[in-house]
Structures are given as structure tokens and as C-alpha cells.
Amino acid sequence: xxxxxxxxxxVSTQSTGISPTSMIRxxxxxxxxxxxxALCKQCTLLVVAELNRxxxxxxxxxxxxxxxxxxxxxLIDVMDFAERQGFTYGASWHSRWGAYIFKVNGVYADHEKxxxxxxxxGLPGEVMKSSPLGASSYKPRxxxxxxxxxxxxxxxxxxx
Numbered sequence: 001x002x003x004x005x006x007x008x009x010x011v012s013t014q015s016t017g018i019s020p021t022s023m024i025r026x027x028x029x030x031x032x033x034x035x036x037x038a039l040c041k042q043c044t045l046l047v048v049a050e051l052n053r054x055x056x057x058x059x060x061x062x063x064x065x066x067x068x069x070x071x072x073x074x075l076i077d078v079m080d081f082a083e084r085q086g087f088t089y090g091a092s093w094h095s096r097w098g099a100y101i102f103k104v105n106g107v108y109a110d111h112e113k114x115x116x117x118x119x120x121x122g123l124p125g126e127v128m129k130s131s132p133l134g135a136s137s138y139k140p141r142x143x144x145x146x147x148x149x150x151x152x153x154x155x156x157x158x159x160x
Contacts, residue, residue: 040068041142043078045087048149049107056120056128056147062087062105075119075135075146091135098136104148114154120147 047062048055064085069078076099079089090103101117102109109115119135122128123144131138131146140146 041071041073041140042067043069043140043143044145045078045082046145046147047087047104048147049105051115051150052152053149056149071142072139075131075138075140078140078146079135093136098134101135101148104150107150109150114152116151116153118149118151120149121145 042065044063044065046060049061064082064087066078066081066085069081073081076091079087086105088103088105089101090108091099091101093099101119102111104117109117119131119138120128121131121138121140121144123141128145128147
């Protein structure tokens with residue numbers, strides 16, 4: 001549909017005296033202005049550094065809304081983009097499992113104390129749930145909130 005409309009616009013420029021290049025530039029600019037979410041998305045990163053706090057709501061120790069992220073961006077891409085707003089993280093890479101987040105905003109998850117960064121996701125109005133994939137595979141939806149919560153595992157309270 002889009003390509004057909006561009007071709008029709010180029011053909012119609014011949015009768016108006018507008019150059020085809022100018023018309024294509026106009027159509028592309030109009031598309032970007034009218035349909036910005038087709039080209040990018042927005043995500044909000046939230047951090048709760050208090051160990052084992054079950055609440056997913058405020059107060060947060062960090063909050064950043066990242067805009068203009070590519071539509072196919074993974075969570076790691078969003079996290080990299082958020083570094084411009086002061087978000088920091090540390091990750092180790094496993095060839096089979098991808099990135100393992102061990103530090104968020106200077107707070108380490110102590111493996112010897114069975115701590116980990118639980119990643120929860122959800123759109124506003126939805127109950128946040130643990131991400132079904134890791135940070136290097138999960139692709140946040142447009143408008144989604146991503147919460148990093150410091151948790152412990154294996155203590156009988158493993159309700160992520």
C-alpha cells in the first residue's frame with residue numbers, strides 16, 4: 001500500500017512540477033511525523049534496590065523513561081539507551097543463556113547470599129509479571145514498564 005501511494009505521488013508530481021525527489025522526501029517526513037510509534041517505542045525502567053520488597057509500586061530507587069528506542073530493541077538495548085539518563089548495570093554473558101544481570105545502579109546481587117535481579121514487566125494498568133525471557137532476549141512492548149527488583153532465591157519465598 002505504502003509503496004503504491006509513493007509511486008502515485010511521484011507520477012502526480014510530473015503534472016504539478018514538483019520533483020519526484022522532493023515528493024519522496026515529503027512523504028517520508030510526513031510518515032515519520034504521523035506514525036512515530038511505527039519506528040520507535042518508549043519504555044520505563046524502574047529499580048527497587050531494597051532486598052525482597054514484594055511491592056512493585058513506588059517508591060523506586062531509580063526511574064527513567066526511555067524514548068525513541070527501535071521497535072525491535074531488546075531489553076539490553078533499552079538498558080544501554082537508559083545509560084544516558086544515569087542508569088547503570090553490570091552483566092556477564094553466557095553463550096547459551098545470554099546476559100545475566102548482576103548489578104543495577106551500583107547494587108550487586110550477591111550470589112553467595114542467593115541474590116539476583118528479578119526482572120518484571122507490564123504495561124501501565126497491568127499486574128507486573130516476571131519477564132519470560134532474559135534481558136538479552138526480551139523485547140519490551142511500546143509503553144511497557146520494566147522493574148528490576150533485588151530478590152533472594154531458595155528461601156521458600158520464591159514468588160517472583
